[in-house]
Amino acid sequence: MAMSLAFHIIFAVMGIGMPLLMVLAERQWLRTRQPVWLDLAKRWSKGTAILFAVGAVSGTVLSFELGLLWPTFMEYAGPIIGMPFSLEGIAFFTEAIFLGVYLYGWTKLSARAHWWAGVAVAVSGTVSGIFVVFANAWMNSPTGFTLVDGKPVALDPIAAMLNPAALPQALHMTLAAFATTGIAVAGIHAWMLRKDRSSPFHRAALAVALWIAVPASLLQIVSGDLSAKFVAKTQPVKLAALEGHFKTERGATLRIGGIPNERTRETPYAIEIPKALSFLAFADFDAEVKGLEAFPESDWPPVAVVHIAFQIMVGLGSLMALASLWVVVLWIRKRAPADSRPLLGFLALLTPAGFIAVEAGWVVTEVGRQPWIIQGVMRTADAVTPMPGLVVPFLAFTALYIFLGVIVAWLLWAQIIRTRPA
Amino acid sequence: MPEPLLPHVLAFVTMLALNAYVVLGGADFGAGVWDLLARGPRKDVQREAIAHGIGPIWEANHVWIILVVVLLFTCFPAVYAYLSVALHVPLVLMLFGIVLRGSAFTFRAYDSTNSPVQKWWGRIFSIASTVTPVVLGMSVGAIVSGAIVTPPDATFTARFLTPWLSPFAIAVGGLTLAVFAFLAAVYLTVEAETHDLQEDFRRNALGAAVIVGACALATLITGRETVSKLTDTLLTHTLAIPLQIITGVAALSAIAALVTRRYRIARAAAVVPVSAIVWGWALAQFPWMVPGVHSVTSAAAPAVTQRLVAYGLAAGAVLVVPSLWVLFSVFKSDTMSAFERVDTAEYRATDTPPKERS
Numbered sequence: 001m002a003m004s005l006a007f008h009i010i011f012a013v014m015g016i017g018m019p020l021l022m023v024l025a026e027r028q029w030l031r032t033r034q035p036v037w038l039d040l041a042k043r044w045s046k047g048t049a050i051l052f053a054v055g056a057v058s059g060t061v062l063s064f065e066l067g068l069l070w071p072t073f074m075e076y077a078g079p080i081i082g083m084p085f086s087l088e089g090i091a092f093f094t095e096a097i098f099l100g101v102y103l104y105g106w107t108k109l110s111a112r113a114h115w116w117a118g119v120a121v122a123v124s125g126t127v128s129g130i131f132v133v134f135a136n137a138w139m140n141s142p143t144g145f146t147l148v149d150g151k152p153v154a155l156d157p158i159a160a161m162l163n164p165a166a167l168p169q170a171l172h173m174t175l176a177a178f179a180t181t182g183i184a185v186a187g188i189h190a191w192m193l194r195k196d197r198s199s200p201f202h203r204a205a206l207a208v209a210l211w212i213a214v215p216a217s218l219l220q221i222v223s224g225d226l227s228a229k230f231v232a233k234t235q236p237v238k239l240a241a242l243e244g245h246f247k248t249e250r251g252a253t254l255r256i257g258g259i260p261n262e263r264t265r266e267t268p269y270a271i272e273i274p275k276a277l278s279f280l281a282f283a284d285f286d287a288e289v290k291g292l293e294a295f296p297e298s299d300w301p302p303v304a305v306v307h308i309a310f311q312i313m314v315g316l317g318s319l320m321a322l323a324s325l326w327v328v329v330l331w332i333r334k335r336a337p338a339d340s341r342p343l344l345g346f347l348a349l350l351t352p353a354g355f356i357a358v359e360a361g362w363v364v365t366e367v368g369r370q371p372w373i374i375q376g377v378m379r380t381a382d383a384v385t386p387m388p389g390l391v392v393p394f395l396a397f398t399a400l401y402i403f404l405g406v407i408v409a410w411l412l413w414a415q416i417i418r419t420r421p422a
Numbered sequence: 423m424p425e426p427l428l429p430h431v432l433a434f435v436t437m438l439a440l441n442a443y444v445v446l447g448g449a450d451f452g453a454g455v456w457d458l459l460a461r462g463p464r465k466d467v468q469r470e471a472i473a474h475g476i477g478p479i480w481e482a483n484h485v486w487i488i489l490v491v492v493l494l495f496t497c498f499p500a501v502y503a504y505l506s507v508a509l510h511v512p513l514v515l516m517l518f519g520i521v522l523r524g525s526a527f528t529f530r531a532y533d534s535t536n537s538p539v540q541k542w543w544g545r546i547f548s549i550a551s552t553v554t555p556v557v558l559g560m561s562v563g564a565i566v567s568g569a570i571v572t573p574p575d576a577t578f579t580a581r582f583l584t585p586w587l588s589p590f591a592i593a594v595g596g597l598t599l600a601v602f603a604f605l606a607a608v609y610l611t612v613e614a615e616t617h618d619l620q621e622d623f624r625r626n627a628l629g630a631a632v633i634v635g636a637c638a639l640a641t642l643i644t645g646r647e648t649v650s651k652l653t654d655t656l657l658t659h660t661l662a663i664p665l666q667i668i669t670g671v672a673a674l675s676a677i678a679a680l681v682t683r684r685y686r687i688a689r690a691a692a693v694v695p696v697s698a699i700v701w702g703w704a705l706a707q708f709p710w711m712v713p714g715v716h717s718v719t720s721a722a723a724p725a726v727t728q729r730l731v732a733y734g735l736a737a738g739a740v741l742v743v744p745s746l747w748v749l750f751s752v753f754k755s756d757t758m759s760a761f762e763r764v765d766t767a768e769y770r771a772t773d774t775p776p777k778e779r780s
């Protein structure tokens with residue numbers, strides 16, 4: 001399941017970001033009628049088609065796997081969080097329908113109608129992502145039911161869907177999708193531009209990608225801070241693990257880097273900034289931040305994994321924001337980012353950054369919640385299927401996904417990025 | 423609304439979605455079967471017609487199965503959980519098929535190098551399209567025969583393998599494949615460009631119809647031994663006789679229309695007996711969703727959830743139905759052929775009049 005999700009999320013992120021790029025490029029084409037924009041819109045729509053197909057089939061695997069691996073969880077949670085999944089299904093429907101119309105309808109529809117079909121794809125893709133994250137957020141802050149003898153009663157699916165974690169998480173995830181896609185696309189074209197600075201195609205592509213990447217990467221920092229404040233309030237164990245923070249203190253120290261050691265209960269090799277953690281978590285330099293020691297060890301997640309994943313996400317996020325600031329400075333000075341060779345190099349290096357940050361972010365959320373599958377309600381170990389020999393499908397799916405990932409990367413490269421029209 | 427009504431409505435809608443998956447998504451699988459079996463001088467043309475026929479629509483058609491799964495786990499979570507455990511092995515196999523079918527089809531479409539690699543995508547697409555329906559059918563066979571109900575202390579084989587490997591389940595698997603192939607061939611006769619191509623698909627459709635008949639017979643024979651209740655209900659239920667008459671008449675009209683080359687009528691008529699099989703299954707099993715274990719009412723989620731899902735479905739229908747109508751009217755109307763469509767799209771892509779570059 002974690003494997004399928006880690007694979008699916010890559011496609012989901014691109015499935016949210018790529019349609020927006022494609023729609024923006026087509027809008028430029030409709031306005032300026034410069035062929036380079038049409039070329040760009042077509043290439044991006046081909047990329048979207050490949051990514052969507054693999055996203056759709058891997059998503060189907062997930063909708064079955066929820067039951068195949070976690071039947072008890074689903075029996076319990078289905079009625080409570082089925083709502084966002086049902087709405088997500090409707091969003092998928094709209095997305096798949098209009099993607100068909102868009103991809104195959106270039107000559108069958110008026111230019112305007114065709115563009116609107118693209119807009120429908122972009123909107124429904126984003127909305128479907130938001131609904132899934134609502135469901136995931138419920139696992140972090142379960143609301144909308146009362147427990148009686150271990151059974152959920154007095155269900156309120158609407159309250160469950162709009163659980164307190166839903167908004168910060170959905171915001172953070174959606175921004176992550178735009179930032180990741182934007183930076184990745186910008187990075188690829190930046191790399192091509194280093195060889196051929198004057199290519200109108202790559203200049204156009206870089207420009208559109210940065211329109212998305214820059215605002216999203218900058219806002220991501222703010223939204224990440226919001227998420228952290230929220231976690232501090234509702235999942236103090238997770239926060240302590242994120243930060244490698246073992247001892248409860250006032251004016252708590254922020255640790256950057258370091259390797260938490262659960263036995264010695266210390267996080268050595270970190271850069272320490274006094275009082276900064278209290279400020280970041282509670283907007284008050286002297287606030288008390290609970291350490292892991294305040295909780296029974298049986299409720300600890302794997303601290304080192306969570307802390308290191310968090311450092312990776314924040315580190316990459318900071319680099320992405322730095323690159324974005326750089327672009328903003330160039331914009332203010334009325335210089336084209338495509339003319340700055342060092343920036344192109346930096347962006348090219350950052351191409352995979354968003355994806356790594358997304359994977360790391362999910363490790364933070366999911367592993368940080370362990371040993372709970374539903375925070376404070378159901379333990380992961382109680383939810384698993386009685387099916388023996390799960391390692392077989394796990395290995396088979398893993399091999400399949402690696403294979404598909406390689407093929408998709410190759411296709412995107414060979415068929416879309418590398419080829420140039422004569 | 424009296425309480426027990428809503429679960430029945432939702433179960434009905436779930437079956438409706440499954441029905442849509444069978445007649446729409448099923449035909450996309452069936453098309454893959456004909457891709458595998460393409461023979462003779464026109465085999466490449468046949469394959470192209472298949473690719474153009476399902477290209478724009480298969481993803482939308484595929485969402486029906488997602489809808490079925492989502493409705494099942496939201497409205498009938500106990501059934502979803504039960505089936506997920508009991509049918510773990512065939513469902514995993516089916517998922518493999520779904521993943522390979524969809525990705526290989528897309529890879530083939532976008533791999534324009536015409537290399538031997540592209541042939542391999544075609545091969546994977548068609549094999550996955552053929553295996554997946556069989557496994558789907560075997561799972562249904564396991565459910566309807568009640569074989570999935572096993573004591574939890576049964577051996578691994580008895581619990582996870584035998585139920586869907588019974589002769590009856592295998593017969594249902596074969597029936598599913600034959601039905602999907604039949605539907606695809608009938609639809610393709612309408613979409614085929616040339617007379618020759620139409621004749622090819624007509625022959626395929628008639629051949630598939632014979633195999634459907636044989637498989638149906640096989641399910642009745644194997645089914646009589648293992649699940650007498652199924653055949654009993656189908657023979658005695660008040661709705662059974664009208665259902666069978668409709669099925670018979672529609673099936674015969676579809677064949678007659680094929681024989682007389684009235685393809686549009688054949689397409690309309692072919693959908694009816696296929697849907698009747700789906701509803702026959704529902705009727706045979708009613709009110710049980712897992713025979714003897716979970717019924718429509720006993721497995722239903724709490725009433726709030728049901729009510730909200732019903733509202734959600736209504737709102738969703740307002741959005742999805744017109745969108746589907748747009749999709750099918752854009753691509754399944756006959757004003758322009760699939761080939762012209764794609765050719766002009768390419769044309770437009772490369773030869774758009776360049777206004778002055780700046």
Ligand code: HDD
Pocket residue numbers: 133140165168169170172173175176177179180220221223224225227228229231313314315316317318320354355357358359360361362363364365366368
């Ligand atoms: C481009 C990707 C990306 C970037 C640059 C960042 N994040 Fe992030 N983060 C995610 C992508 C992500 C994510 C993959 O989207 C997660 C996983 C679950 C979620 O909702 O978002 C996430 C989760 C997540 C969580 C856990 C939320 C929870 O468990 O409920 C926190 C506390 C942060 N992030 C904080 C930050 C901070 C302070 C960042 C500062 C730079 C940051 N993130 C950058």
Ligand code: HEM
Pocket residue numbers: 001002005006007009070073132133135136359362363366367370373380
């Ligand atoms: C890319 C996204 C995701 C990744 C990489 C991911 C990864 C993980 C990981 C590593 C675990 C912990 C495994 C363990 O320590 O035992 C986990 C747990 C879990 N996650 Fe996710 N997750 C993601 C998103 C989601 C979403 C969106 C959902 C549901 C809507 C979800 C549902 C679950 C469930 C039910 C568990 C508990 C079972 C388990 O431990 O694997 N996850 N996930």
Ligand code: HEM
Pocket residue numbers: 005008009011012013014015016051052053054055056057058059060061062063066085092093095096125126128129130132133173481484485488
């Ligand atoms: C980790 C968070 C997730 C996000 C952000 C996300 C987002 C998306 C997006 C944007 C798509 C559109 C397809 C594409 O463009 O590639 C998609 C497809 C899909 N997702 Fe996810 N997803 C997540 C996890 C899940 C989970 C846990 C499930 C299982 C219940 C799931 C089920 C599906 C399905 C069935 C599809 C295919 C829909 C179709 O055919 O159109 N996703 N997802």
